[in-house]
Amino acid sequence: MAIPSLQDGIDKAGSPIRLLWQPNAEPWTPEVVEREYTGWRQEQAAWHEGVALLNLSHHMYDMWIEGPDATRVLADHGVNNFEKFAIGQAKQYVPVTSRGNIVTDGILAREGENKYLLSGIPAAQHWVQYHAEKGGYDVAFETDASSAFRPGGGDPKLFRYQIQGPLAAELVENVFGGPLPETKFFHSTPVTLDGRAFRALRHGMAGQAGFEFIGPWEHAGHVHEAFLKAGEPLGLIQVGALAYATPSVESGWIPSPVPGIYTDPELAEYRAHLPLFGIEGKRPLNGSLFSEDIEDYYVSPYELGYGKLIHFAHDFVGRDALLKAKDEPRRRKVTLVLDPEDVRTVLGEGQDPGFVLSYARHRVESATGLVGMTMQSASIDPVGTVLAQTLIDAEHAAPGTEVTVVWGEHPGSGTDPEADLGFPRIRATVQPSPFNEHARTLYRRNR
Incomplete structure (x- = not known):
């Protein structure tokens, strides 16, 4: 019996959204290690x-990429600068589709002249290996899955x-x-x-x-x-x-954005190649921001703050699309600081809500309506509230701007995306991303 592909799953469900939308999905946390040691x-x-x-x-998944064409295949399918990539150095590797939508990112370490290690969730690894094998690159791969999925x-x-x-x-x-x-x-x-x-x-x-x-x-x-x-x-x-x-x-790092692979007809063969029971078919979507169109959840590297990583002096998949989009990012990445009182009221029923972690796409609204979506929200005890990494329309991205987060779980297909479902609102204030000043300045200065 053939293993079902991602495309099989989409066809059976009726659409990518119907495949992926899972209200109240349990948020991911690392496998194997204890949930808490001291609290x-x-x-x-x-x-x-x-x-x-x-x-x-x-x-994390690890994939070693080795061979005479190792640098070429990575450069052909990633936005990064490979002219300045020392042995022993690591970079945030950013592959995009021909339409300029991010596939996902990963950490790429150069271990030798023709040897690299790509680590992270396996979506970027799938992308690189597929195109290497399809394109006939002289390169070999060795993969070590995460402990929860390692065969045997x-x-x-x-x-x-x-x-x-x-x-x-x-x-x-x-x-x-x-x-x-x-x-x-x-x-x-x-x-x-x-x-x-x-x-x-x-x-x-x-x-x-x-x-x-x-x-x-x-x-x-x-x-x-x-x-x-x-x-x-x-x-x-x-x-x-x-x-x-x-x-x-x-x-300020947004983990596991939705890969921009579900709708492009040119990627039908790729979707047929991917297994349904991989991250592309099983990483759920949920939250108060529901759309029947999966493309509403696609993101560009510009929106994620990766514009400085894009090296236009080489040819790569998605280069033309990113050039066109260079000066017109749809949204900006910001940190929302959720109002502590509202957090206690909405999430803790008036009490300390304890640990909050969510990868839900929640609606972010202003007086004029929808202006953005959350990407990851979490309790940060040293800050005293919940912070949310968020993509927001440029005109609402200035620090100090006040918005509201609609906290709830849209049931998905069959209910109007704009229906008033009585979800509570949490007041929030826009702040920079990264929220931490050291991360915002010194990290980038030392790159």
Whole structure:
């Protein structure tokens, strides 16, 4: 029996929206790690005020791309500059369709002259591998799925541990017996610990400095224990799945946008190639902003703040469309700061609502009507309320602008998208994205 494809699922459902729309969908959190170690509030506070350890080893897909055409296939299908891409450096890789809609992003690390590692959710990996095989590029692929989907189970090929927070540098010095070599943001340096070799990637999240340590899984337990032991006097806190899903809201990164692949007739073969039971067919859509047209949820790299990553000095899929759209982004990325009193009233029935995490597309309105949609919302305890990464019409994007968020779950097809369903409104104020000033300035200065 043939495995059903994404196109099979769309045809059976009747439309991409009817396939993907799932009211009250459970928000994604990383697999395998504990949901909480000391409590999500304390874990969020750790990377703001102390030092935090995050285990990223299990929830990402890794795909190694190696061969004489490795750089060419990535450059042909991504907006990035490959003329300046050092071995040991990582970049946010941004593939787009011929219409200029983002497929998704991923973290691309250059491991050798003709070898790369692409990590993240597998939509970008599917895109690159499909076009490489269809185009006859001289390149080979090796994929390690996330732990929840790895065939036959077993351990990952790599461990990934992040050390973040104001005390991160002190912890790293304690572990390695001194400071690591000066390293640019998103560049890595080789390190050894008790004879075990791996790499330290200069990283940061939610405005705090830190490192991501990446190496062979056989060293995972030893490295993890070393950080725990050295971090105990510093009050090191391990971060669980709930808190881990929230720093992107402060850092301005929008995870897993809807891939712009569902409607273009030129991509029918691609949809027939993708399995239905992959991320493109199973990542749900929900919220108060409902449309029968999946294209209303597509986004461009400009809207996500990736305009500076686009390198027009090379030819790539989607280049012409992005050139045309360069000066006319539909929406701007902002952070909405939800009114704490309204959050308590709407989400907590007058009490502290506890942990809030949502990837729903909620309507954002002004006095004139619909002006935007939320992309991810989460409780940020150090801020004292819920923040929402949001795409909003340019005329409403100025910091201080007051809007409202319609919080609810539209039932989907069969109900008017504009129907008054009695959903509560939460007042909100527009602020910059990234919300954190350090993330907004120093991250970009160090790239």
